Amino acid sequence: MAKKKTDTTTIEPLKFSGAWDYAPAPESTGHIKLEKRYGHFIDGKFVEPLSKKYFATYSPSTEEKLADVADGNAADVDAAVKAARKAYNGEWGKMPAAERGKYIYRIARLMQERSRELAVIESMDGGKPIRESRDVDVPLACAHFFYYAGWADKLDYVSPGRKPKSLGVAGQIIPWNFPLLMAAWKIAPALAAGNTVVLKPAETTPLTALKLAEIIRDAGLPAGVVNIVTGAGATGAAIVNHPGVDKVAFTGSTDVGKIIQKAIAGTNKKLTLELGGKAANIIFEDAALDQAVEGIVNGIFFNQGHVCCAGSRLFVQESVADEVIRKLKDRMQTLVVGDPLDKNTDIGAINSKEQLATINKYLKIGVNEGAEIYQPKCSVPSKGYWCKPTLFLNASQSHRIVQEEIFGPVLAVQTFRTIDEVIEKANNTPYGLSAGVWTDKGSKIFKVTQKLRAGVVWANTYNKFDPTSPFGGYKESGFGREGGLHGLLPYLKFD
Amino acid sequence: MSYKLPKYIPVERVEIDTIGVEERVARLNTRSIKKESKVEALKMALTMMDLTTLEGKDSEGKVKQLCYKAAHLHDVFPGLPTVAAICVYPTMVATAKKALGNAKINVAAVSTAFPSGQGPMSVKLDDTKFAVDNGADEIDMVISRGKFLAGEYSFVFDEIAAIKEACGKAHLKVILETGELETLDNVRLASDIAIAAGGDFIKTSTGKVQPAATLPVTLVMLEAIRDHYYKTGIKIGMKPAGGIAKSKLALQYLVMVKETLGIDWLNNELFRFGASSLANDVLMQLVKEQTGVYQSLDYFSKD
Numbered sequence: 001m002a003k004k005k006t007d008t009t010t011i012e013p014l015k016f017s018g019a020w021d022y023a024p025a026p027e028s029t030g031h032i033k034l035e036k037r038y039g040h041f042i043d044g045k046f047v048e049p050l051s052k053k054y055f056a057t058y059s060p061s062t063e064e065k066l067a068d069v070a071d072g073n074a075a076d077v078d079a080a081v082k083a084a085r086k087a088y089n090g091e092w093g094k095m096p097a098a099e100r101g102k103y104i105y106r107i108a109r110l111m112q113e114r115s116r117e118l119a120v121i122e123s124m125d126g127g128k129p130i131r132e133s134r135d136v137d138v139p140l141a142c143a144h145f146f147y148y149a150g151w152a153d154k155l156d157y158v159s160p161g162r163k164p165k166s167l168g169v170a171g172q173i174i175p176w177n178f179p180l181l182m183a184a185w186k187i188a189p190a191l192a193a194g195n196t197v198v199l200k201p202a203e204t205t206p207l208t209a210l211k212l213a214e215i216i217r218d219a220g221l222p223a224g225v226v227n228i229v230t231g232a233g234a235t236g237a238a239i240v241n242h243p244g245v246d247k248v249a250f251t252g253s254t255d256v257g258k259i260i261q262k263a264i265a266g267t268n269k270k271l272t273l274e275l276g277g278k279a280a281n282i283i284f285e286d287a288a289l290d291q292a293v294e295g296i297v298n299g300i301f302f303n304q305g306h307v308c309c310a311g312s313r314l315f316v317q318e319s320v321a322d323e324v325i326r327k328l329k330d331r332m333q334t335l336v337v338g339d340p341l342d343k344n345t346d347i348g349a350i351n352s353k354e355q356l357a358t359i360n361k362y363l364k365i366g367v368n369e370g371a372e373i374y375q376p377k378c379s380v381p382s383k384g385y386w387c388k389p390t391l392f393l394n395a396s397q398s399h400r401i402v403q404e405e406i407f408g409p410v411l412a413v414q415t416f417r418t419i420d421e422v423i424e425k426a427n428n429t430p431y432g433l434s435a436g437v438w439t440d441k442g443s444k445i446f447k448v449t450q451k452l453r454a455g456v457v458w459a460n461t462y463n464k465f466d467p468t469s470p471f472g473g474y475k476e477s478g479f480g481r482e483g484g485l486h487g488l489l490p491y492l493k494f495d
Numbered sequence: 496m497s498y499k500l501p502k503y504i505p506v507e508r509v510e511i512d513t514i515g516v517e518e519r520v521a522r523l524n525t526r527s528i529k530k531e532s533k534v535e536a537l538k539m540a541l542t543m544m545d546l547t548t549l550e551g552k553d554s555e556g557k558v559k560q561l562c563y564k565a566a567h568l569h570d571v572f573p574g575l576p577t578v579a580a581i582c583v584y585p586t587m588v589a590t591a592k593k594a595l596g597n598a599k600i601n602v603a604a605v606s607t608a609f610p611s612g613q614g615p616m617s618v619k620l621d622d623t624k625f626a627v628d629n630g631a632d633e634i635d636m637v638i639s640r641g642k643f644l645a646g647e648y649s650f651v652f653d654e655i656a657a658i659k660e661a662c663g664k665a666h667l668k669v670i671l672e673t674g675e676l677e678t679l680d681n682v683r684l685a686s687d688i689a690i691a692a693g694g695d696f697i698k699t700s701t702g703k704v705q706p707a708a709t710l711p712v713t714l715v716m717l718e719a720i721r722d723h724y725y726k727t728g729i730k731i732g733m734k735p736a737g738g739i740a741k742s743k744l745a746l747q748y749l750v751m752v753k754e755t756l757g758i759d760w761l762n763n764e765l766f767r768f769g770a771s772s773l774a775n776d777v778l779m780q781l782v783k784e785q786t787g788v789y790q791s792l793d794y795f796s797k798d
Contacts (some may be wrong), residue, residue: 011728014757020535021748025527131525290718291515294522328724334754343527380685440510460512 026380044084044223060127061349072231077238080227084196087224101152108145127349141184147467148188166194168246176202193491272480277433280426281311287438305409309434359408432474560798562594579763584624603633610701655692669694686719696732707737738768
């Protein structure tokens with residue numbers, strides 16, 4: 001057997017391809033039912049848009065058109081808000097809380113029954129790998145409905161001694177990175193608290209929200225309790241500015257969040273914003289390094305990096321930096337980039353042409369700023385929007401790739417020497433949504449996490465979500481919490 | 496030939512996070528191996544197999560039968576490879592060697608008071624020398640788990656180094672018996688000690704203790720091998736053994752090897768399965784891939 005001693009400087013990097021490559025293992029799409037054209041879901045049924053206009057939604061991995069969806073204008077939004085108000089003043093508002101809970105449970109169960117269809121459509125419309133939509137997005141979305149269904153008749157315990165009341169009509173605008181999951185995060189607590197909803201999915205990923213509308217219709221939810229209006233920015237603005245909306249919940253970019261906050265200033269509308277992030281993922285020398293590397297990969301390459309809480313700034317202690325980077329590069333070579341519907345795909349398609357242009361802009365900026373770029377050797381399909389997983393080594397705190405949210409599979413790597421130094425650098429950002437800390441020392445976890453100005457801090461793991469756990473940010477990452485008991489508060493008022 | 500005993504240098508402890516290891520294993524297990532990549536992997540698994548019989552009731556007759564099976568896995572299915580080795584007790588080495596004849600199949604012997612390792616050093620050395628003198632190509636030794644758990648790492652190290660010397664040209668596989676080491680931190684430390692002391696392969700289990708090989712334990716051992724490679728350029732082999740009876744599980748091990756150590760380890764010089772019943776399940780899957788239907792196990796010879 002070969003057992004050769006080699007000079008350590010000439011050790012060949014490990015090879016991960018070239019033999020026994022995996023055959024394609026595509027998830028079938030034969031069971032998917034998509035209409036050619038979708039109207040808005042208003043007052044319990046799908047209706048033609050008053051705008052008379054439609055726009056197409058495409059698959060970012062094949063660039064093929066999947067369906068036409070209605071382009072909502074102010075009149076469409078007005079019809080949706082009126083339906084929501086009517087339901088709030090009518091059947092839904094008067095329904096006993098336990099009955100309300102039953103409806104939410106029913107939605108959760110129907111989603112579970114149709115989980116395969118939802119997962120496949122999510123991957124077709126948004127480009128994310130089927131492994132994620134099947135194992136993360138859809139199960140978590142169901143879990144949110146199950147969790148908040150249980151709260152519906154227990155609202156008196158949210159803040160004991162104070163009597164909770166629902167707000168009325170909630171206007172909700174969600175992003176394209178987790179289309180179904182964000183719909184669940186928004187709709188489930190709103191319904192549990194007794195409100196009615198007008199929700200707008202993102203223009204590039206409306207299909208699973210429309211499938212959810214079918215499920216809500218099939219669940220027999222009273223007409224008007226949930227209304228789904230599709231469209232782009234103007235449709236969202238119409239929801240935000242509608243006088244009949246009592247509460248606005250927005251997840252998306254910080255820029256749009258600021259516009260919304262200005263727009264509703266001086267009104268009585270309640271607001272929660274879940275915006276951008278530039279999370280620090282901190283690896284100390286005493287961490288379990290192989291598992292930390294996996295955490296780095298989950299932190300930045302999950303969902304092509306289209307994650308507001310992505311661990312996009314890596315801080316590695318200098319004493320282990322070379323080892324961690326070597327392990328990370330090896331691991332990146334085993335990431336499969338390509339067809340989102342292939343069960344072995346780790347990194348799917350970038351959500352849209354526009355987003356790919358944004359990411360490519362930052363790749364140029366990073367190179368021009370002098371950071372050292374690394375991408376594994378892998379092929380990407382000729383059609384569709386793709387970005388290889390990317391590292392920027394030797395990045396600096398003053399680089400734009402370190403300061404600005406890229407929202408792609410791009411990781412800026414910095415090293416540090418001391419705890420104080422890394423805390424200072426981690427907090428030196430306009431954002432404050434999430435962070436990660438990796439060390440085998442329990443005391444260090446407590447010391448560091450208490451000083452990080454981020455809404456969510458993970459220790460020895462990353463990108464873990466659970467409906468019982470509140471999620472939300474500091475500073476330019478927004479305010480208000482979603483998930484857990486805290487996630488009910490934005491949808492309630494107290495006497 | 497003289498072999499200089501390596502001096503024991505305290506091995507640096509490497510932190511292992513059990514939850515992180517389990518998550519990585521779960522993710523690796525989502526790999527979907529279909530069609531031609533499945534057939535290729537199943538054939539590869541056959542070539543990596545150490546066909547094993549390690550029982551008190553083993554007889555020459557049983558060993559001869561197993562040797563014939565090793566060279567003729569399923570003759571009605573043309574183009575099949577042979578297994579890598581036959582794994583037996585030292586007293587059966589001569590029988591196996593003779594039965595295998597010119598077939599390119601190694602004979603591996605378990606030694607060092609297998610499976611407990613609770614014997615004096617002199618017995619362990621004699622055990623090993625006896626097997627080597629009878630023609631064993633490979634020695635599968637066990638470490639002294641009691642000493643390891645008592646913190647006597649230098650004892651464990653010295654013992655492995657001494658057995659390595661006794662092996663001469665035979666290759667040494669070091670069985671950690673991970674089911675008795677309890678934690679993944681211990682598995683990693685024992686792996687590092689075994690490699691530093693001269694083991695050519697590290698092996699999970701004797702098959703006599705539950706749990707035997709598991710995917711998380713194997714991942715930790717593969718990572719030890721990888722770190723050693725990057726430090727020295729030396730490629731150490733890996734052998735999970737015990738409890739691997741199904742093709743699907745074997746494929747999961749191969750995926751793990753490929754994505755942890757890379758394609759250079761996808762051969763029987765550097766990776767083995769220790770198994771007694773895996774071969775027939777793999778054969779059944781191969782026949783199914785060709786004919787589209789599963790045959791009853793009655794169509795596959797036991798030994």
